[in-house]
Amino acid sequence: MSALLSIRSVSKAFAVGSNTVRALDTVSFEVAKGECLAIVGESGSGKSTIANVILGIYGATSGEMIFDGEPLDQTRTKRHRRRIQLVQQNPLSSLNPRRSIGASLRLALDVHDIGDRKARDAETGRLLEEVGLPADFRTRAPAALSGGQRQRVAIARALACQSELVVLDEPTSALDVLVQARVLRLLQDLKEKRNLTYIFITHDLSVVRNIADRVAVFERGKLVELGTTTDLFTTPKHDYTRRLIGAVPVVSREEAALRDRLMENDHADA
Numbered sequence: 001m002s003a004l005l006s007i008r009s010v011s012k013a014f015a016v017g018s019n020t021v022r023a024l025d026t027v028s029f030e031v032a033k034g035e036c037l038a039i040v041g042e043s044g045s046g047k048s049t050i051a052n053v054i055l056g057i058y059g060a061t062s063g064e065m066i067f068d069g070e071p072l073d074q075t076r077t078k079r080h081r082r083r084i085q086l087v088q089q090n091p092l093s094s095l096n097p098r099r100s101i102g103a104s105l106r107l108a109l110d111v112h113d114i115g116d117r118k119a120r121d122a123e124t125g126r127l128l129e130e131v132g133l134p135a136d137f138r139t140r141a142p143a144a145l146s147g148g149q150r151q152r153v154a155i156a157r158a159l160a161c162q163s164e165l166v167v168l169d170e171p172t173s174a175l176d177v178l179v180q181a182r183v184l185r186l187l188q189d190l191k192e193k194r195n196l197t198y199i200f201i202t203h204d205l206s207v208v209r210n211i212a213d214r215v216a217v218f219e220r221g222k223l224v225e226l227g228t229t230t231d232l233f234t235t236p237k238h239d240y241t242r243r244l245i246g247a248v249p250v251v252s253r254e255e256a257a258l259r260d261r262l263m264e265n266d267h268a269d270a
């Protein structure tokens with residue numbers, strides 16, 4: 001598989017008063033077309049910063065990014081804005097509360113000239129159905145929806161412009177466990193159906209197990225480990241990764257045994 005996105009030695013520093021926060025420190029990784037790469041790490045490890053740099057919301061302090069063979073600068077071409085989309089943790093902050101669901105979706109279609117103008121209203125209904133909502137939700141306001149339903153709308157909007165790379169920043173972290181599982185299932189189905197590439201950001205390692213092909217572990221702005229999901233869970237190399245896995249809620253006896261083994265190794269190494 002060829003790389004859809006290459007991140008090369010990207011750093012991002014924030015000036016906070018007289019201090020400098022190194023939110024990203026020479027981070028490099030690639031995302032293959034059709035892959036789901038998870039980015040995990042504790043709060044403050046730089047996960048949202050890399051999402052914002054990939055989206056062009058923040059400029060990198062140094063380093064470069066290549067998207068589908070072209071440099072990805074902070075000033076985006078419309079085409080890059082269409083092809084790379086973000087789904088945030090809180091859909092209320094990304095959906096205009098004064099706009100109906102249908103109008104929000106329609107705007108995405110208008111901005112990116114998707115389909116025939118006359119067909120766009122019908123397309124908003126189709127998009128809603130694609131994310132498991134009734135087409136007549138078009139007329140509703142975001143406030144009239146549940147958290148899970150709103151997140152489905154945010155996903156529909158990210159897909160409306162026929163995006164290819166979707167950066168999901170803690171997309172299910174604000175949802176109840178049951179709703180979380182359903183939204184994850186939806187994301188997996190959409191990925192298959194639309195041949196999408198995901199960067200799936202979460203502080204919760206248990207969420208990535210079913211959805212991610214590979215996992216990148218961030219710690220204080222650095223990428224400290226990158227491997228297949230299976231390798232990461234069975235033979236984590238970095239001490240920090242072991243601790244993260246140790247904090248994952250245990251759901252089966254096999255996992256309990258694995259966790260105990262990892263903990264024993266931890267002590268043996270100490």
Ligand code: ADP
Nearest residue numbers: 014016021023042043044045046047048049050
């Ligand atoms: P995460 O998403 O992993 O919780 P963030 O990427 O949000 O972490 O933050 C990484 C570090 O950068 C933190 O120390 C945070 O305080 C700092 N940071 C993030 N955004 C800003 C900003 N806009 N201004 C100053 N510091 C920031």
Ligand code: MG
Nearest residue numbers: 047048049169
């Ligand atoms: Mg974050």
